[in-house]
Amino acid sequence: MRMLEVLGPAPALQVDEWLNTKSPLALEQLKGKVVVLHAFQMLCPACVQLATPQMQKLQDLFGGDEVAVIGLHTVFEHHDAMTPVALKAFVHENRLTFPIGIDRHDGDAVPLTMRAYGFGGTPSVALIDRQGRLRFNELGHQPDLGLGALIGSLVAEGK
Amino acid sequence: MRMLEVLGPAPALQVDEWLNTKSPLALEQLKGKVVVLHAFQMLCPACVQLATPQMQKLQDLFGGDEVAVIGLHTVFEHHDAMTPVALKAFVHENRLTFPIGIDRHDGDAVPLTMRAYGFGGTPSVALIDRQGRLRFNELGHQPDLGLGALIGSLVAEGK
Amino acid sequence: MRMLEVLGPAPALQVDEWLNTKSPLALEQLKGKVVVLHAFQMLCPACVQLATPQMQKLQDLFGGDEVAVIGLHTVFEHHDAMTPVALKAFVHENRLTFPIGIDRHDGDAVPLTMRAYGFGGTPSVALIDRQGRLRFNELGHQPDLGLGALIGSLVAEGK
Amino acid sequence: MRMLEVLGPAPALQVDEWLNTKSPLALEQLKGKVVVLHAFQMLCPACVQLATPQMQKLQDLFGGDEVAVIGLHTVFEHHDAMTPVALKAFVHENRLTFPIGIDRHDGDAVPLTMRAYGFGGTPSVALIDRQGRLRFNELGHQPDLGLGALIGSLVAEGK
Numbered sequence: 199m200r201m202l203e204v205l206g207p208a209p210a211l212q213v214d215e216w217l218n219t220k221s222p223l224a225l226e227q228l229k230g231k232v233v234v235l236h237a238f239q240m241l242c243p244a245c246v247q248l249a250t251p252q253m254q255k256l257q258d259l260f261g262g263d264e265v266a267v268i269g270l271h272t273v274f275e276h277h278d279a280m281t282p283v284a285l286k287a288f289v290h291e292n293r294l295t296f297p298i299g300i301d302r303h304d305g306d307a308v309p310l311t312m313r314a315y316g317f318g319g320t321p322s323v324a325l326i327d328r329q330g331r332l333r334f335n336e337l338g339h340q341p342d343l344g345l346g347a348l349i350g351s352l353v354a355e356g357k
Numbered sequence: 358m359r360m361l362e363v364l365g366p367a368p369a370l371q372v373d374e375w376l377n378t379k380s381p382l383a384l385e386q387l388k389g390k391v392v393v394l395h396a397f398q399m400l401c402p403a404c405v406q407l408a409t410p411q412m413q414k415l416q417d418l419f420g421g422d423e424v425a426v427i428g429l430h431t432v433f434e435h436h437d438a439m440t441p442v443a444l445k446a447f448v449h450e451n452r453l454t455f456p457i458g459i460d461r462h463d464g465d466a467v468p469l470t471m472r473a474y475g476f477g478g479t480p481s482v483a484l485i486d487r488q489g490r491l492r493f494n495e496l497g498h499q500p501d502l503g504l505g506a507l508i509g510s511l512v513a514e515g516k
Numbered sequence: 517m518r519m520l521e522v523l524g525p526a527p528a529l530q531v532d533e534w535l536n537t538k539s540p541l542a543l544e545q546l547k548g549k550v551v552v553l554h555a556f557q558m559l560c561p562a563c564v565q566l567a568t569p570q571m572q573k574l575q576d577l578f579g580g581d582e583v584a585v586i587g588l589h590t591v592f593e594h595h596d597a598m599t600p601v602a603l604k605a606f607v608h609e610n611r612l613t614f615p616i617g618i619d620r621h622d623g624d625a626v627p628l629t630m631r632a633y634g635f636g637g638t639p640s641v642a643l644i645d646r647q648g649r650l651r652f653n654e655l656g657h658q659p660d661l662g663l664g665a666l667i668g669s670l671v672a673e674g675k
Numbered sequence: 676m677r678m679l680e681v682l683g684p685a686p687a688l689q690v691d692e693w694l695n696t697k698s699p700l701a702l703e704q705l706k707g708k709v710v711v712l713h714a715f716q717m718l719c720p721a722c723v724q725l726a727t728p729q730m731q732k733l734q735d736l737f738g739g740d741e742v743a744v745i746g747l748h749t750v751f752e753h754h755d756a757m758t759p760v761a762l763k764a765f766v767h768e769n770r771l772t773f774p775i776g777i778d779r780h781d782g783d784a785v786p787l788t789m790r791a792y793g794f795g796g797t798p799s800v801a802l803i804d805r806q807g808r809l810r811f812n813e814l815g816h817q818p819d820l821g822l823g824a825l826i827g828s829l830v831a832e833g834k
Contacts, residue, residue: 259820278442284435349823354828501661501664505663506578559765560768565723602755
């Protein structure tokens with residue numbers, strides 16, 4: 199098992215609208231927790247069938263004082279199909295309970311937070327340690343055993 | 358294995374727009390084939406994860422001279438999320454190749470063909486024999502073994 | 517969907533001992549039913565994980581007046597591991613309820629019924645129609661949709 | 676995510692014969708590594724279909740300097756079916772590569788190591804930290820996300 203090196207400070211979340219949370223979230227507030235950042239699109243098959251359900255399992259298993267699961271809707275294609283209204287229906291139908299932010303656009307097809315992290319597509323996952331440092335950033339669905347091990351190791355690092 | 362009784366003539370398809378086919382389809386034209394009619398919504402989790410991929414497998418295995426797989430997008434909720442534009446993105450992303458009709462609305466939340474078949478929700482599947490008669494009509498995902506056997510028995514009935 | 521051609525009369529079952537049945541079975545007695553003959557070895561991973569559970573599903577769904585699921589333990593390797601005592605424990609632990617015959621050896625590593633059918637390994641499946649004719653004979657796990665369709669078509673042929 | 680408490684020193688492995696290792700293993704030698712101890716029986720369906728393949732995945736992902744995956748064949752039923760000869764065929768057919776010890780019997784149906792750990796059946800899994808202390812001991816298949824997280828947290832504890 200490889201130890202996770204430090205990739206630098208985690209870029210800020212630039213979000214237009216939040217779902218499943220009463221007030222907007224910022225990484226600053228989440229210091230002390232391990233953050234699992236799930237970049238997805240509601241019409242991306244590997245998200246809907248694999249990565250997003252995995253995040254809900256993570257939320258059910260670990261969400262709370264130690265781990266924060268955060269979704270980020272990074273629409274970079276089919277913009278007229280994956281609207282906020284459509285996303286809300288998707289979240290409702292899939293019974294997702296973790297907070298989800300809608301990544302902000304500035305006119306470019308690719309939204310701002312997605313560019314800041316350099317995500318190569320969806321699904322992507324970033325892991326942020328208790329100190330707010332980026333420790334993992336990968337494109338593609340991560341199998342449960344490996345992702346679980348990475349999260350467990352970050353939780354064990356302590357605050 | 359139960360033999361499939363005749364439930365009556367299959368109601369006509371009332372469709373606003375067709376995807377994956379050059380010209381509109383009518384059951385009349387499909388006489389001589391077994392028709393598998395897949396009622397779905399693009400934001401219904403059991404459709405996206407189970408029933409719609411099963412239909413694509415059916416299309417890949419059996420679609421052709423003997424069997425016609427037809428999708429019917431029966432939007433009865435979240436109408437502003439499951440628009441034709443969104444459906445086209447969904448079909449593209451999921452690489453669906455079978456013809457899909459958008460069930461027509463007349464002002465009621467439930468569209469016309471869905472009402473005519475009495476589908477109780479999505480996913481639902483109807484099987485229509487080579488003579489155009491309705492032989493099976495059920496709500497819910499049907500496991501592969503059982504659905505395969507029903508289709509095989511209708512194909513074997515001959516023209 | 518291809519129609520199943522007739523491959524010839526189904527070879528007789530040559531069995532040393534039967535499990536899950538009060539008296540020995542012969543294909544003669546099963547005329548009028550579609551027979552699904554499942555050739556397996558208890559230590560073959562693709563059998564244990566895929567094909568044998570599929571046969572139990574077939575038995576639960578269709579076993580009865582129309583379809584007879586029959587297992588055949590065709591030991592052609594690891595003979596000292598896959599003994600009748602071991603097979604009985606396997607059948608008990610996996611809660612298999614369909615009849616299973618132990619294919620007879622005459623000194624050759626490959627048992628007699630396996631040779632008569634020409635099975636190339638395990639799992640293999642043969643389908644025998646209501647008239648006792650061999651209609652399908654393939655090595656490897658058969659996906660549910662396709663196998664279900666083949667069985668459904670043979671059932672529909674009538675007696 | 677719960678932190679793993681210390682359950683005491685890990686009981687010694689009492690093994691008659693080892694597979695997949697040149698010389699016998701003792702927990703003493705494994706100090707410095709996290710040990711995943713997999714108690715199984717080759718005819719236990721939940722082992723064969725879930726837990727044993729999971730252990731091979733663990734071995735492929737993590738086996739090495741940090742993590743040692745160790746199988747323990749704890750035969751407590753069907754003793755005449757699950758012999759060493761049968762186990763060797765099972766290991767060969769399932770392409771298992773991690774070391775496996777055959778738990779020793781003293782005349783009781785339940786073997787010695789199984790009794791020392793108090794395993795309630797198969798599959799069971801015990802996790803032993805780098806200092807040789809028992810940290811987790813549960814009956815039943817453990818889902819990948821949770822087991823991965825536990826192992827990751829023990830690896831991160833350092834030597």
